[in-house]
Amino acid sequence: MSTESSYYVPEQSKLPIITATGMGLMAYGAASWVIGGGNMVFTAGLIIMALVMFKWWSIVIDENMRGLANDQLKRSYVLGMLWFIFSEVMFFAAFFGALFYLRVIVNSWLGGDAAIGIFDDTPTDAAVANNALLWPGYEADWPPMVTPDEAANGANATFIGPDEAMSFPGWSKMLGWLPLWNTVILVTSSVTVHIAHTGLKNNNRKQFVGWLGFTVLLGLIFLVLQAEEYIHAYQHMGLTLDSGIYGTTFFMLTGFHGAHVTLGTAMLAIAWFRSLKGHFSNEDQFGFEAASWYWHFVDVVWILLFFVVYVFD
C-alpha cells in the first residue's frame, strides 16, 4: 500500500495486461471464428478473461476487507458503476432508436405511403416510386409478416417473413403468454432485491440473504422462460433472425436484454455467495448495491421492451 496517501493507489498490477491480452484474443478469435477459422483462440481468450476477472474481483474484495478502501475510493467505485450503467443505457438506445426508425419511417417508405408532411398524409412521389419499382406488392404493416423481398419476389426471396408474431394474443389467451409472465417475474425480482437491500440496511441478515437468493432464482427462471420462448419461435412460429426486420429487431433487442439479465444474475449470484460467507454490512455494501442498481436497470429496459416489442404491435 502506498504509504504517503490515504487514497489507496495500488502499486504495480499484473491484472490489466492479462485482461487486455484476454480481450485481444477474444476479439481476434471471434473474428476468425465467424469467418470459419475455428473457435480455439476465442475460447482461450474467454478462459483468460474468466480467470482474471475472478482474480481481480477477489483482490478488490480482499483489499476492501483489509480496510484499504477509504470512503473516497468507495465513491470512485460508485461513480464508476453509475457511469458504466449510463453507457449501457446508450447501447440499448442505439437498438431502440433503430427499432423506432425502422418501424415508423423505413416501413412506410418501403410500403409507398411515407407522407409529404406531418399534417398532410398524401404519399410522396419518391415513396410511391420506391414501392412500385423496387418492392411492388409490399404493404407497410407492423409487425411485418411479409418482407419486401417476399412481396416482390415470392418464392425466390432471401428473407421470408415469420408465420406468427410475438404480439399480444388477446385477453382470453393472456395467461398463456410468456412475455407477460416474464414481466411479472422481473418486476417482482426488482422488488425482492429491494427487500433484501432493506434487510441489509436494518442489519437483518436473514431477510438479506433469503430475499437475495430468491432474486437470483427469479433471474434464472426468467432466463429459462426466455430460452423456451426462443425455442418456440424457431420451431413453431417460423420467427428467426433471418425472418426480415421483425425477427431482426425482436431477437436483437430481447437477446441483448437477455445477455444483460445473465450478467446481472451472475453479479447477484456472486453477491449472494458473498452474503453466505458473511460479507456486506450496513456500512459496507457496494458490491451488492452495484449489482442491485444493475438489476433495476435491466428491469427498466425490459418494461420498455415489453411495451414497444410485444404490446404495441
Add this chain to the structure above:
Amino acid sequence: MAHGPATLADGWRAYIARWVFTTNHKDIGTLYLWFSFAMFLLGGAFAMIIRAELFQPGMQLIRPEFFNQMTTMHGLVMVFGAIMPAFVGLANWMIPLMIGAPDMALPRMNNLSFWILPFAFAILTSTLFMEGGGPNFGWTFYAPLSTTYAPDSVNFFIFAIHIMGASSIMGSINIIATVMNMRAPGMTYMKMPLFVWTWVITAFLLVAVMPVLAGAVTMMLMDINFGTSFFDAAGGGDPVLFQHVFWFFGHPEVYIIILPAFGVVSQIIPTFSRKPLFGYSSMVYATAAIAFLSFVVWAHHMFTVGMPIAGELYFMYATMLIAVPTGVKVFNWITTMYKGSLTFETPMLFSIAFVILFTFGGFTGLMLSIAAADMQYHDTYFVVAHFHYVMVAGAVFSGTAAIYYWLPKWCGKMYNETMGQVQFWVAFIGFNIAFMPQHFLGLAGMPRRYADYGLQFADWNMVSSIGAFIYGGAQLMLLYNVIATIRNGKPTTEEKTWEGAEGLEWTVPSPAPYHTFAKPPEFK
C-alpha cells in the same frame, strides 16, 4: 516501488515491468502519448502513400483497391489511434496535477484502458495482410459497402472497434470519477482549469456515444454473418439507418476530438499573454453548449441522402447554432490576447495558428451546413479540406502546442526554442500548401476517395501533395525535437517553466515527481 520508478539501471526486466504493470498516471500518460505518436506516424505513412499516388493523374504506384484501403486505414488510425489517445495521454498526465489529486481515481483500470489499444490496433493493422485486403469502405464504413460488399477482414475491424470502444469508455469513466471525486480542497468546479473542464465534458460525450458505435458495428456483424436485415431493404431494413446510427456517434466524436484541443489552447494563450483567460465561465458554458448541440445535428452529414425537407431544414439550422458557442470561444481567445504582454514561444505560435486555422475550418463548416449548398459540396475535396482544417490545424496543432508547453514539466529539460519555431513554420506552411488547394479542387467538383482524377485537377493536386510531404517532414522534426530534448535538453528545475503560467501543475518541481500531491494541496 516506493523509491520511485524503475529505470534502465535497475535492469531491463524491472524497466519493462514498470511500463507494463504500472498504475501511475504519469507513466500511463507517457505510454498513451508515445503510442499515439507511433500511430500518428503510421497514419501519416498511409497519407503519404495517398498523396504520392495523387501526385499525378493516372495510376502510378498502387492499385485502386489498395488506395481504398489506405484512405480507410488513414482515417481510422488517425481518429482512433492518434488523436484520441494523444488527448487521453495529456488528460492522464495533467488532470491529476491540475486538480491536486494523488493519481487517477481507478489506477488499474487506467492501465487496462491503455493496454487494450495495442491489441486493437494490431488486429486492425493485421487486416492489411489478409486475403481480400483490409477495410476498403472509408472510415465512415457505410453499409452496404461495409456489409454485403466487404472483405472478410471486416469482422476483424468490427471486433477491433469493439475493444477500442471498451478502452475509451473505461478511460472516460476514469476521468469523470477523477474530476468528480479527487479534486483538492478548494478546487471547486468553477475554479478548475479549462483543460479539465473540456476533458470532463469530452468524457461524458465518449461514455454516451461509444456504446452507440458498438451498436452500429454489432448490427453490421449480425447482418454479415447471422442473416439479420438491419441495413438491407429486402428484409425491411434500410442502409440509411446505418448512416443515422453512425453519425449519432460520429458527430459527437468530432467534438470529442476538438474539445480537449480547446482546453489546451485555453491554458496556453493566457500564459503567453500574461493575462487570465477572458470570460472563463462563458468558456465553460460554451463547451457544454457545444457538447449538447453535438447530439442533435448528426444528419447534416447526410443532406444528400433523401431526407424530407423538414429534416433538412431542422438539421441545417441546428448546425448553424453551433457557430454561436464556438464564436464565443474564438472571441474569448482573441480578447485574452488583447492588450496582453505577448511573447511568441513555440506553444504560443501553435496556439495562435490553431485559433486562425480552426476558425477558417469552422467557416467552411458553416458553408457545408447550408443544406442547399451542400448538395454541391457533398463528398468533394471541399469536405476533405474542411475537416483537415479542424482535425489537423485544430486537434494536431493544439496537441503539438501541448507537447512543447508541458514537455519541460514532464522531463525537466527545455526544448530548443529555435528548433521548435522552425518546426512550427515548416508545419504551418506545409499544412496550408497541402490543404488550402483542396478547397479549390472540391469547389471545382473533384470527388473525394478516388484513386484517380480528371486532368483539370492535376495542378492543384501536385501542389497539395508537395505540401503534404512538407507537413509529413515537420512531424519527423517534432519527433527529433522531443527526443533531442529528452536526451540533451537544457535541464530546468524551476517549478514555473513559463513566466505567465498559473495553476497547480506549476507548483510542483520539474520534472514532476513520480508521486505528486500525496497530501492534497490547499487551493485558493
